[in-house]
Amino acid sequence: MIWNEHKECMSREQMRELQGKRLHKLVDILYHNVPFYRKKLQDADISPDDILSIDDIVKLPFTTKQDLRDNYPFGLQACPQSEIIRIHASTGTTGNPTIVGYTRKDISIWSECMARALTSFGITKEDRVSVAYGYGLFTGGLGAHYGVENLGASVIPASTGSTEKHVKLIKDLGITGIACTPSYALYLTETMNKLGITKDDISLRVGAFGAEPWTDNMRHEIENNLGIKAYNIYGLSEIMGPSVSYECECQHGSHINEDHFYPEIIDPETLKPLPYGQQGELVFTTLTKEGMPLLRYRTRDLSILYDGQCECGRTNVRMGRIMGRSDDMLIIRGINVFPSQIESVLLSIPECAPHYQLIVDRVNNLDVLTVQVEMRQEYFVSGFDTLTPITTLENKLKDKLKSVLSISAKVQIKAPNTLTRSEGKSKLIIDNRKIE
Amino acid sequence: MTVHQLSVFLENKSGTLVKVLKLLKEANIQLIASTIADTAEYGICRIICSEPTCAYEILKNAGIAVSLADVFAIQLDDVPGRAADAIEIFSREGISIAYLYSFLLKGKGVLIFRTDNYEKAKEAITLNNLNFIAEKDLSKLL
Numbered sequence: 201m202i203w204n205e206h207k208e209c210m211s212r213e214q215m216r217e218l219q220g221k222r223l224h225k226l227v228d229i230l231y232h233n234v235p236f237y238r239k240k241l242q243d244a245d246i247s248p249d250d251i252l253s254i255d256d257i258v259k260l261p262f263t264t265k266q267d268l269r270d271n272y273p274f275g276l277q278a279c280p281q282s283e284i285i286r287i288h289a290s291t292g293t294t295g296n297p298t299i300v301g302y303t304r305k306d307i308s309i310w311s312e313c314m315a316r317a318l319t320s321f322g323i324t325k326e327d328r329v330s331v332a333y334g335y336g337l338f339t340g341g342l343g344a345h346y347g348v349e350n351l352g353a354s355v356i357p358a359s360t361g362s363t364e365k366h367v368k369l370i371k372d373l374g375i376t377g378i379a380c381t382p383s384y385a386l387y388l389t390e391t392m393n394k395l396g397i398t399k400d401d402i403s404l405r406v407g408a409f410g411a412e413p414w415t416d417n418m419r420h421e422i423e424n425n426l427g428i429k430a431y432n433i434y435g436l437s438e439i440m441g442p443s444v445s446y447e448c449e450c451q452h453g454s455h456i457n458e459d460h461f462y463p464e465i466i467d468p469e470t471l472k473p474l475p476y477g478q479q480g481e482l483v484f485t486t487l488t489k490e491g492m493p494l495l496r497y498r499t500r501d502l503s504i505l506y507d508g509q510c511e512c513g514r515t516n517v518r519m520g521r522i523m524g525r526s527d528d529m530l531i532i533r534g535i536n537v538f539p540s541q542i543e544s545v546l547l548s549i550p551e552c553a554p555h556y557q558l559i560v561d562r563v564n565n566l567d568v569l570t571v572q573v574e575m576r577q578e579y580f581v582s583g584f585d586t587l588t589p590i591t592t593l594e595n596k597l598k599d600k601l602k603s604v605l606s607i608s609a610k611v612q613i614k615a616p617n618t619l620t621r622s623e624g625k626s627k628l629i630i631d632n633r634k635i636e
Numbered sequence: 637m638t639v640h641q642l643s644v645f646l647e648n649k650s651g652t653l654v655k656v657l658k659l660l661k662e663a664n665i666q667l668i669a670s671t672i673a674d675t676a677e678y679g680i681c682r683i684i685c686s687e688p689t690c691a692y693e694i695l696k697n698a699g700i701a702v703s704l705a706d707v708f709a710i711q712l713d714d715v716p717g718r719a720a721d722a723i724e725i726f727s728r729e730g731i732s733i734a735y736l737y738s739f740l741l742k743g744k745g746v747l748i749f750r751t752d753n754y755e756k757a758k759e760a761i762t763l764n765n766l767n768f769i770a771e772k773d774l775s776k777l778l
Contacts, residue, residue, distance in 0.1 A: 575645070580701035585643030585750070586734055587673060587680060612677050615647050617699045 203319035203351075204312070207459050208514045215515065219462055220253040222487040227251045227260070230493060233278045236271055237495065257462065257485060258473055262496045265298070268438065273299040279490050289337040290437040290536065297337075300437055301491040307346065309488055310440050313457045314347020317446030320455070320512075321406050321431040323377050325352035332366060332380035332388075333411065333534070335359040339441030340411050340534070344379040347443060353377070360384060363391045374403045379433075379442075381534040382414040382422060386565030389425035399427035408433045410442050411534040412567075413522050434519070438497055439484045445519050450511045453504075453518030460488045463517060464496065465505050468526040476507045481526045482519065500527045528629065530560060532567045535607050539628060542571055542609075545600045551579040551593050555619045560631045567633065569609040571601065577616040637758055638706040639771045640688035641748070644681045645701035648674060653681065659698055665691045666778065669739040669748065682737070684709070684748060686775050705750060708757060709769040712745040722747060722766060729760045741777055 202208050210218070228248035230237035240261045241247070250259065268276065273296075277284070284301040302310070323329060329348045333340030341359055348355040356375060358366045367388065369375060378385070385407060392398070404426050410433040422430045434454050435442035444461050445454035456463050465480040466473050474480040482499045504520040530537045539558060546552045553574040561568045575593070590613055597611045646652045653672075660667065666686040672679045685691055688704065695702040712718035719738065726733065736749040746769065751757045761768050769777070 575701065577696070577699060577701050580645050581696060581703050585641070585680060585682065585703050585705040587675060590645075590678070591675075615645050615652070615678070615701050618647060 201319045201322060201324070202513065203316040205513075208316060208455070208516060210459070210515055212515060215458060216254050218459055219487060220256075222459075223254055223257060223462070223485065224248065224251050226485070226487060226493055227495070229278055230495065234276060236267070236275055254462065257464070257496070260485075260495050262471065262483065262498055263494045264498050265438070265500070268298050269296055272296040274301070276492050276494070277301055278493050279303055284491055286342075288339050288342075288437055288441070290339070298438060300339075303490040306440075306489055306491050309460055310343060310443065311346040311350035313440065313443040313460060314343060315351040316457065317431075317433050317443045318347055318351050318353070318377075318408065320446050320448045321377075321408055322429070322449070323348075323351065323353055323406060323408075327353040327376045327406075328356060328373060329353050329377035329379060330356035330358040330366065330370065330375050332358045332360055332378060332384055333442075338534075339435070339437040340381075343435070343441035343443065344408070348377075348379075363388060364395060367391050367395055367397060370404060371397060371402050376403050377406045377408070378404060378426075378428075379408040381411045382409040382418050382430075383412060383533060383562070383565055383567060385409060385422045385426065385430075386418070389422070390564060392425075399425065402426075404428050407431065408442075408446075410434055412531045432521075434522070436499055436501075438494060439486055439499075440489070444484065448510060448512040448514060452510060453506050453520050455510065455514050455516045455518050458516040460486065462487055463505055463519065465503070466498075468498075468500075468502075476505050476517075479504050479520075479523060500525050500529060502526055530558070530569075530629065530631070532560060532569050533607055535605070537569070537605055537607070541604055542601065545597070545604050546571075546573050549593075549597065549600070551575055552597070553616060555621065556628065557619050558629045560629070560633055562633045569605075569607065570612060571597070571609050572612045572614050572619060573597070574614045574616050574619055580616075637708070637761065637768055637770060639684060639709045639748075639769060639774050640692075641705045641707045641750075642681075642683040642685065642688055642691055642695065643703045643705050644683065644695065645678065646672070646681050647678050648676065655698075656681065656695060656700060659694055659700075660685065660691055663687075663690065663694050665694075668741070668774070668778070669737065669746070671737040673735065682735075682748075684774075686778065688771075706754075707748050707750045708761070709774070710747045710749075710761070711741075711767040711769055712747060714740070714743055714745055718745065719747060725760055725764050725766070726751075726757065729756060731757050731760060 231248050283303045286302045288300050289297040331344045335341030407428050407430045419430050431447045433446045435444040445456040447454050462485040464483040468481040482501045482503050483496050486493045501522045502524045506518045509515050553576045556573040559570040594611045601609045669684040672681045692704045731753050734750045738747045
């Protein structure tokens with residue numbers, strides 16, 4: 201099923217023409233309304249009239265997460281404050297979160313993109329869909345919620361937590377669709393097992409899963425456990441939230457809502473665009489956004505773009521599975537975690553040495569982050585000889601990490617000079633989840 | 637009135653204890669008693685040895701998390717019930733014991749314990765004529 205055939209099945213020429221027009225208009229708005237972009241464009245000696253077709257996009261400067269941080273909170277806003285009707289915030293690295301404001305039109309387009317995705321998954325107004333992404337500052341919950349309403353299906357705003365109650369509702373209300381992270385879907389099946397509820401007791405038939413990388417094995421496990429068809433949905437808060445791209449029944453990559461989000465793949469080292477079929481860093485330009493439009497935003501997600509009409513009839517470009525990151529960000533239970541955030545916590549505690557290691561495991565289908573940190577030798581020498589101060593230190597670290605990362609982490613205190621010293625940052629992280 | 641005890645922070649993995657003991661062996665330091673308090677991830681090894689100050693410097697310079705603590709060492713006759721009698725005294729006086737262990741030295745039992753109420757414990761030992769071992773006497777007993 202296709203929600204908006206005109207836009208999702210447009211001829212390539214028409215799409216490129218539309219993208220070109222929208223890009224020109226966007227650059228014009230940014231040049232005249234956002235001092236940050238005007239300066240960037242002036243430095244590159246580009247005026248809005250130099251951007252006439254979508255091919256001209258390669259002339260434009262990139263935008264990075266650092267630019268968002270530097271312009272915290274509203275420096276990249278392109279419209280008057282009175283036009284903003286919602287503000288989301290995502291996890292910050294060291295201090296400031298990323299703030300994204302949406303206008304009425306932005307929310308409307310987001311709901312449109314979300315409805316396209318849900319329709320592609322076979323969801324109709326006859327369905328009852330529970331949204332079990334976190335509701336709040338995170339874009340997952342409200343983004344999916346508005347999409348389900350726009351489509352006309354019934355939304356059950358379950359959010360995360362209270363999983364036993366959620367299982368009861370799935371069973372008693374005859375809920376047919378679910379939107380959540382893949383790991384939460386697996387957690388849900390465990391809760392069902394605990395309650396003695398099987399897939400035959402429920403009416404779920406379809407799931408929209410995103411916000412974290414997942415594998416085909418996880419897909420099969422979720423499909424078998426819940427008796428559903430599982431689809432991927434991709435998004436990031438800087439660009440919009442969930443529904444930047446979505447799978448169709450063919451599941452040969454995720455279709456990008458290209459009339460709103462223009463995708464490129466670049467070499468993260470040289471920043472040169474790469475052709476279709478080659479792996480590199482995903483870059484998006486928000487062609488129609490009003491609140492906080494971004495030019496060539498570097499997502500740091502590694503993927504591949506595929507062109508060519510899909511068997512489902514859609515003509516828009518597809519992206520492959522996220523194969524990793526070109527930075528050291530970790531996604532843990534759907535939440536973005538930067539090692540620098542953890543480092544800042546450790547450095548703020550005098551008993552800790554600046555030597556640490558992060559270990560990520562998947563235990564019972566839930567991500568578990570363990571922070572190992574060396575204690576300073578001087579700290580121990582200063583005269584205590586029982587285990588109490590060490591457990592106190594562990595608890596203090598746990599509390600601080602929880603408040604900074606908004607997820608809980610396990611803490612292991614290590615003896616001085618026991619952790620491997622390494623040159624590269626990546627060696628500090630041991631990810632045992634095997635997402636590949 | 638107390639003896640020096642080494643407290644060494646150790647991770648629960650093979651090789652960590654050996655490293656500490658080898659360093660003491662190389663310096664010809666003799667172990668008199670030792671015990672380990674452990675959790676799943678780490679433990680504290682407590683050691684009574686000859687030349688504790690020297691041992692402390694050696695371990696510290698080797699980068700090991702070590703501290704020197706003052707603990708009480710009470711000598712008891714080797715007959716049933718002596719430990720109970722001693723502990724009862726401390727209990728009666730409201731002196732709480734952080735940790736305790738014991739060993740035999742030349743046919744006599746020795747109780748090692750640590751308390752945060754140092755002065756009160758000293759008082760109780762003196763008043764009850766308990767036979768304590770002082771640091772300077774410890775090596776003579778070897």
